[in-house]
Amino acid sequence: xxxxxxxxxxxxxxxxxxxxxxxxxxxxxxxxxxxxxxxxxxxxxxxxxxxxxxxxxxxxxxxxxxxxxxxxxxxxxxxxxxxxxxxxxxxxxxxxxxxxxxxxxxxxxxxxxxxxxxxxxxxxxxxxxxxxxxxxxxxxxxxxxxxxxxxxxxxxxxxxxxxxxxxxxxxxxxxxxxxxxxxxxxxxxxxxxxxxxxxxxxxxxxxxxxxxxxxxxxxxxxxxxxxxxxxxxxxxxxxxxxxxxxxxxxxxxxxxxxxxxxxxxxxxxxxxxxxxxxxxxxxxxxxxxxxxxxxxxxxxx
Amino acid sequence: xxxxxxxxxxxxxxxxxxxxxxxxxxxxxxxxxxxxxxxxxxxxxxxxxxxxxxxxxxxxxxxxxxxxxxxxxxxxxxxxxxxxxxxxxxxxxxxxxxxxxxxxxxxxxxxxxxxxxxxxxxxxxxxxxxxxxxxxxxxxxxxxxxxxxxxxxxxxxxxxxxxxxxxxxxxxxxxxxxxxxxxxxxxxxxxxxxxxxxxxxxxxxxxxxxxxxxxxxxxxxxxxxxxxxxxxxxxxxxxxxxxxxxxxxxxxxxxxxxxxxxxxxxxxxxxxx
Numbered sequence: 078x079x080x081x082x083x084x085x086x087x088x089x090x091x092x093x094x095x096x097x098x099x100x101x102x103x104x105x106x107x108x109x110x111x112x113x114x115x116x117x118x119x120x121x122x123x124x125x126x127x128x129x130x131x132x133x134x135x136x137x138x139x140x141x142x143x144x145x146x147x148x149x150x151x152x153x154x155x156x157x158x159x160x161x162x163x164x165x166x167x168x169x170x171x172x173x174x175x176x177x178x179x180x181x182x183x184x185x186x187x188x189x190x191x192x193x194x195x196x197x198x199x200x201x202x203x204x205x206x207x208x209x210x211x212x213x214x215x216x217x218x219x220x221x222x223x224x225x226x227x228x229x230x231x232x233x234x235x236x237x238x239x240x241x242x243x244x245x246x247x248x249x250x251x252x253x254x255x256x257x258x259x260x261x262x263x264x265x266x267x268x269x270x271x272x273x274x275x276x277x278x279x280x281x282x283x284x285x286x287x288x289x290x291x292x293x294x295x296x297x298x299x300x301x302x303x304x305x306x307x308x309x310x311x312x313x314x315x316x317x318x319x320x321x322x323x324x325x326x327x328x329x330x331x332x333x334x335x336x337x338x339x340x341x342x343x344x345x346x347x348x349x350x351x352x353x354x355x356x357x358x359x360x361x362x363x364x365x366x367x368x369x370x371x372x373x374x375x376x377x378x
Numbered sequence: 379x380x381x382x383x384x385x386x387x388x389x390x391x392x393x394x395x396x397x398x399x400x401x402x403x404x405x406x407x408x409x410x411x412x413x414x415x416x417x418x419x420x421x422x423x424x425x426x427x428x429x430x431x432x433x434x435x436x437x438x439x440x441x442x443x444x445x446x447x448x449x450x451x452x453x454x455x456x457x458x459x460x461x462x463x464x465x466x467x468x469x470x471x472x473x474x475x476x477x478x479x480x481x482x483x484x485x486x487x488x489x490x491x492x493x494x495x496x497x498x499x500x501x502x503x504x505x506x507x508x509x510x511x512x513x514x515x516x517x518x519x520x521x522x523x524x525x526x527x528x529x530x531x532x533x534x535x536x537x538x539x540x541x542x543x544x545x546x547x548x549x550x551x552x553x554x555x556x557x558x559x560x561x562x563x564x565x566x567x568x569x570x571x572x573x574x575x576x577x578x579x580x581x582x583x584x585x586x587x588x589x590x591x592x593x594x595x596x597x598x599x600x601x602x603x604x605x606x607x608x609x610x611x612x613x614x615x616x617x618x619x620x621x622x623x624x625x626x627x628x629x630x631x632x633x634x635x636x637x638x639x640x641x642x643x644x645x646x647x648x649x650x651x
Contacts (some may be wrong), residue, residue, distance in 0.1 A: 113495065199583075200625060203618060204400045305492075345498050
């Protein structure tokens with residue numbers, strides 16, 4: 078009699094094993110997500126949270142469209158996310174490639190580079206709030222030493238978002254470094270050898286061998302870091318609370334403040350719904366963009 | 379060749395500086411008394427170094443409570459997540475069943491949902507069942523941060539274990555679950571360790587869920603307690619930087635200890651998942 082590991086069809090064992098995980102995920106992740114839509118169609122505030130909710134249709138969304146601060150938050154999100162993703166990806170790629178060269182101690186160095194990612198958003202926020210402080214921050218001191226004018230890093234509406242981008246890039250780049258390193262590890266050195274024998278320069282082999290082979294990793298990496306930047310607000314809450322006024326309030330922070338500072342839970346839910354839509358659109362766009370590049374390459378060949 | 383090597387080391391040195399300068403500056407500040415912390419021009423080394431800030435953080439009742447809360451929630455959350463994910467991961471690794479692929483894609487999809495989006499419904503939900511300001515509810519909620527990742531991590535880990543091991547136990551008359559407990563679990567400790575370290579890290583650092591769901595002083599976690607330093611007029615940077623460094627210790631230690639394992643774990647997840 079052969080004893081195998083495969084379950085007989087109809088066995089409920091696997092379902093039982095998965096039940097706890099699924100119960101938690103459905104209850105605390107899926108259900109709230111669906112319920113968010115319901116909330117955004119009603120009028121719920123901190124005062125009416127346990128009482129009757131009036132159905133208001135699309136009024137919350139209508140309010141948002143006419144809310145000037147919401148528009149500002151979209152612009153801020155655009156700069157914050159765009160800047161963060163571009164820099165995180167570029168710097169992350171550079172570091173991943175540089176560390177992949179044959180140098181001693183690269184594992185240790187990589188371990189050191191991970192540290193900003195292990196640090197919490199609160200810690201990152203406070204550290205840079207301290208460093209970039211207008212009055213006693215060491216950045217302005219450094220600038221003064223070099224004979225330059227001090228900069229209002231956190232109180233100038235035009236500059237504050239870039240200060241936040243810097244903190245976000247400091248915090249988030251290690252993930253890209255690790256992820257792309259994993260991708261680089263998956264490329265066999267034999268491929269590079271063959272290219273070298275054919276006379277390819279390092280730059281050529283990077284552009285025409287490494288990058289295409291890294292494509293799946295790049296797609297996933299970009300999707301993840303973009304979504305994380307769109308949804309990240311604890312850093313901003315700590316560093317500037319969205320100020321001055323709303324000039325550094327991203328859409329995610331806008332959602333938090335509407336719900337928990339102003340008590341307008343259903344308005345926040347409406348923003349949340351739009352955030353979900355943003356995430357989905359971004360993920361879809363990335364996948365489509367990078368897949369279509371694939372096709373161009375195939376056609377050329 | 380030499381130019382290349384020099385360039386490489388220059389790039390690495392620059393980024394190492396950018397990586398560590400902020401942390402070292404915060405570390406240095408934590409040894410300065412509050413008034414010196416914000417003095418201008420700032421000094422790299424404290425004029426009158428002191429441990430008062432650390433003493434304050436470790437003896438202030440609210441802060442100490444929050445430290446214990448963080449520890450309790452992180453440990454409980456880690457334990458629960460590893461157990462739940464191990465069971466789920468094993469189901470995916472060793473069983474074939476109807477809806478398996480659908481469930482895998484669903485869990486993967488759930489991983490992509492940003493937790494932040496759910497804070498409003500979660501708040502209302504827990505308010506309605508009276509579970510706001512509850513460390514227990516927090517432990518459950520934290521699972522959404524880590525279960526999807528850990529299920530895939532452990533699924534991939536289990537798949538690298540040869541089936542012959544369990545089949546040998548089955549031939550000896552074990553039930554599937556006993557085989558799991560006696561054969562698989564002992565040799566999966568490295569995998570469980572990675573899952574545990576990730577869980578602990580996410581739980582310890584988490585700020586968004588606690589500040590929404592449990593910000594009453596007795597159930598505050600440490601990250602939220604640090605946030606409370608933002609008072610109306612000014613922050614005591616000496617105290618705050620000491621608190622920051624205390625918060626850093628468990629996480630940095632864990633990470634340095636497990637860096638190699640982590641890359642292997644993530645690679646398995648990325649390539650197979």
